[in-house]
Amino acid sequence: MNPQLVENYLVNISFATLMIALIIYWLNIAFPNLRILAKVGTILTLTINFCLAASLGLRWLENGYFPLSNLYESLIFLTWGLTFTHLILENQNKSKLIGAINIPLSLFLISFTSFVLPVEMKKASPLVPALRSNWLMMHVSIMMISYAILILGSLLSILFLIIYKGNFYQNNSIEKRIGYKNKNQINIGSYATINQMNILERIDNLSYRTIGLGFPLLTIGIIAGAVWANEAWGSYWSWDPKETWALITWLIFAAYLHTRFSKAWEGEKPAILASIGFIVVWICYLGVNFLGKGLHSYGWVS
Structure with missing residues (x-):
């Protein structure tokens, strides 16, 4: 199957799962005694995180460089970082509020990348000479995770x-x-x-x-x-x-x-x-x- 097509499917799955997760987390705030909602929310966030990581991984394998060279790739990576941080904080603090504030932002970012960015900005292109360095992965990934x-x-x-x-x-x-x-x-x-x-x-x-x-x-x-x-x-x-x-x-x-x-x-x-x-x-x-x-x-x- 075409890697680009699979990548698009994974991003679309993330978008759909984020919409469901948004409802689940807000219901969890309204009905705190329903513990099943918290578990479902965590599973959905794990699914989103995996799909985004897989889409970035496919892009990395296909193009031969770490996918952080344009706006589309950085937005996907930022959303992955948000859901990854969300999972860590939620596991440590058992707080429903983290998902309630993170999922709407993550949904907005994926919606922007999917429906607002022009197709040309989603395409991978050869790296300019200044970006052909191992520092690309270290510097940009650390900055994005810190963001x-x-x-x-x-x-x-x-x-x-x-x-x-x-x-x-x-x-x-x-x-x-x-x-x-x-x-x-x-x-x-x-x-x-x-x-x-x-x-x-x-x-x-x-x-x-x-x-x-x-x-x-x-x-x-x-x-x-x-x-x-x-x-x-x-x-x-x-x-x-x-x-x-x-x-x-x-x-x-x-x-x-x-x-x-x-x-x-x-x-x-x-x-x-x-x-x-x-x-x-x-x-x-x-x-x-x-x-x-x-x-x-x-x-x-x-």
Whole structure:
């Protein structure tokens, strides 16, 4: 069978499975006592992850290079990274919220690659000389995985803010209810308040741990990119738009982790910083390639 046809089938299966998984995870939020839903959601996510990995593997075998040279391939890889990270976090934390926020984003990305990108941008083409290096696999794959982890961590912070602000309008003394500073003085009036406090703390801690995992990978990816840039262009740093925004991304999440580690900020403020990081990651990943040309625009926008 034609490898390209099989690859398309695998991506289409991923799209259909994501639609089903979206319903399952949201039903799991609505009916938390139905444990079968959580198991079904995990199985569906495993299926999606396998199909995306198989499609990338077929593309790798067919073209002879790691499939991260254009927008289509990077979007497929990013979605694979999101579902892979989702599975790891879900296994460690047993949280239904991870799938509830990741699956809609993954579905959007696969929908974009399948229905919006022109056919020409989906086709593999010979690598330009600068990309014919083993650094392609190391640098780009690490950067994409770090993006996936940081995106999920930032989404959890956005979810934290949504719940936090919703509670704020219900009760102006939200800080006392969450109890970040004065837990011993909390006057809890209802079970609902306790539940909201626990949910916020779990989301906040999960976001912190997730971003803490993605940040070292981002650092390694940037360093690997600098070494590759020196090998390809004779300079470790050229202030290319992609390099500049990668540095901005690094600084945003470095500031987030510093405030959390030093306990200078807790609760809302670091969550706002991580939410800004969510936007910056997308600018770094997609925005600079669409808004301006640079040394990193190979195979993206002509």
